[in-house]
Amino acid sequence: MGDDPITLYGGVLSPYVARVRLFGYAKGIELNEVAPPGGMMTEEYKTHNPIGRIPSIVLYDGFVLPESQAICEYLEDRYPEPSLIPGTPEERARIRLLCQVADAYVMKGLMPFFALIRSIPLDLDRAVGWHARLVEALSHVDAFLVPGSHAAGDRITLADCALVPMLFYTDMFMPPSGYESPIGTFSRLGAYWGSIQQDPHVIRLLSEMKPVLDATLADAGGNAKHG
Numbered sequence: 001m002g003d004d005p006i007t008l009y010g011g012v013l014s015p016y017v018a019r020v021r022l023f024g025y026a027k028g029i030e031l032n033e034v035a036p037p038g039g040m041m042t043e044e045y046k047t048h049n050p051i052g053r054i055p056s057i058v059l060y061d062g063f064v065l066p067e068s069q070a071i072c073e074y075l076e077d078r079y080p081e082p083s084l085i086p087g088t089p090e091e092r093a094r095i096r097l098l099c100q101v102a103d104a105y106v107m108k109g110l111m112p113f114f115a116l117i118r119s120i121p122l123d124l125d126r127a128v129g130w131h132a133r134l135v136e137a138l139s140h141v142d143a144f145l146v147p148g149s150h151a152a153g154d155r156i157t158l159a160d161c162a163l164v165p166m167l168f169y170t171d172m173f174m175p176p177s178g179y180e181s182p183i184g185t186f187s188r189l190g191a192y193w194g195s196i197q198q199d200p201h202v203i204r205l206l207s208e209m210k211p212v213l214d215a216t217l218a219d220a221g222g223n224a225k226h227g
Contacts, residue, residue, distance in 0.1 A: 007032050007057060009054050085157065098151055102162040109138075110166060110169055113127070156202075
C-alpha cells in the first residue's frame with residue numbers, strides 16, 4: 001500500500017481483533033499485530049487507549065484508534081480500493097446493518113459462552129437462556145443475508161468480517177456446552193457459513209484462530225459445569 005505497516009494492538013482469540021485482521025487481509029493492508037503494552041486494561045495500555053481494550057490501531061499521527069468498527073471504517077476511508085463497503089447506498093446500509101446485528105444481538109447471546117476459555121465456570125443452568133438468545137440472534141442474521149457466496153453478495157465485505165468470527169465461535173462453543181451448533185438450522189445462514197469458509201482470506205483467518213482455540217479449550221477442559 002506504500003505506507004509503513006499499521007500497528008494493531010490485538011490478540012488472536014478476540015473476535016473483534018479478528019474482524020480487523022480479516023478486513024486487513026481482504027484489503028491487502030499490512031498490519032503489524034502486537035500485544036497491548038502491559039496487557040489489556042492496564043494503566044500502561046490506557047495511556048495509549050483510555051478504553052483499555054483490544055483492538056486498537058496506531059494512526060500515522062500517533063493517535064490510537066480503538067473499536068473494531070471504527071477501525072475498519074477508517075481503513076476503508078484511507079484505502080478505498082478494494083472497497084469492502086461497496087455498492088449503492090442501500091447495499092452499503094445492508095452491510096452496516098449486518099455488522100450491527102452481529103454486535104448488538106449475536107455477540108450478546110454468545111458472550112456468556114466465552115467462560116469456556118476463561119478461568120470461570122460456564123453456568124449450564126443459565127446457558128439454556130443464553131442459547132435461546134443466540135438462536136434468535138442468528139435468525140436475525142439469516143433474515144438479512146442476500147443470496148451469494150458472501151453475506152452481501154458474491155464478494156467479501158465488512159459484513160463478512162463482522163460475522164465470520166462470531167459464527168466461528170458459535171460452532172466451537174456449542175458442543176462443549178451441550179448443544180449442536182444452530183447455524184445449519186437456518187437455510188440461508190447455513191449455506192452462507194459453508195460458502196464463506198471457502199474464501200481464501202477466511203481460510204487464513206480461521207487457520208490462525210482454530211489451533212489456538214482448540215488448545216485453549218483443551219486446557220480449560222472442566223469449565224463446562226454448573227457454576
